Amino acid sequence: MSGGVPQLLAGKRAVVTGGANPRGIGAAIVRLFIEHGAAVAVLDRDYPDNDAGGPRGGGPVTLHCDVSNGASCEAAMARAQDALGGIDVLVNNAGIVAATRIWDLPEDEFRRMVDVNLTGTYNVTRVALPALLASDRKPAIVNLGSTAALRGGGLLGGSHYAASKGGVISFTKALARELGPRGVRANCVAPGIIETDMTLGKFGENWETELKQGIPLQRFGSPAEVAQAILFLASDLSSYSTGIVVDVNGGFHIH
Ligand code: NDP
DSSP: OTTTTTTTTTOEEEEESSSOTTTTTHHHHHHHHTTTTOOEEOOOOOOOOSSOOOTTTTEEEEEOTTTTTTHHHHHHHHHHHHTTSSSSSSOOOOOOOOOOOOOOOOHHHHHHHHIIIIIIHHHHHHHHHHHHOOOOOOOOOEOOOOOHHHOOOOOSSSSSHHHHHHHHHHHHHHHHHHHHHTTEEEEEEEESSBBBBTTTTTTOOOHHHHHHHTTSOOOOOOOHHHHHHHHHHHHHGGTTTSOOEESSTTTOOOO
């Protein structure tokens, strides 16, 4: 307990990708994880190339990593593991979005989307796996899917975004099946429309009003609300859940 709040990740060592943007979901995850007692390393392409110096002033270790590049992931994960002394939680949050519709969608843009969102999730998981398998602290993987994967894109994400996130969901389910017998859980969060740089100001006033009216909770979500679902899946509170997809969408897509 810290200040009366239960520390759901006390003693856990967590790696979170894509946490450099202070207004993003990744940064909200990092803040909440630290509040709940985790030691955290953040991997993001926005950080300069650096050596992990260990957590400074209670903050996270920050490491440069391009998740679409296997060698970059390997180098960053080795440093993360050195700095944290092991890995018990992995959150694959780094991602990109684009609304390009299929009739305008060039092959290189389709490939880039899959490289970052889907291959990136594989790349980071692959290099974190030996540490996760060695963990004796109930290890867990949490991946970021999207409502776009479940409803067929159609908003700020085109078919390539929807397909990449659908791939992440299927990948997570297969990880759950393969890794469950070896003690590692794997789950997914599927956020709806969340107020980050990915979405803010992107719809225009009229469309935004119309969209909010169509959401049962009548508003967009906050990064902190996604982080709370991820905290549940990363912590032992969800100890009997694996291979699930948790919707965080205000009722926007009920299925
Ligand atoms: P942000 O763009 O704020 O954060 C994503 C972070 O990932 C950024 O720091 C970004 O860096 C980083 N990143 C992008 N590509 C790479 C890469 N190749 N290697 C390492 N880091 C990279 O987005 P959100 O916080 O909104 O999104 C976080 C996750 O949630 C994403 O996976 C997204 O698809 C998912 N999501 C978001 C929704 C929303 O409504 N916001 C809805 C559904 C899912 P840079 O700034 O340089 O791009």
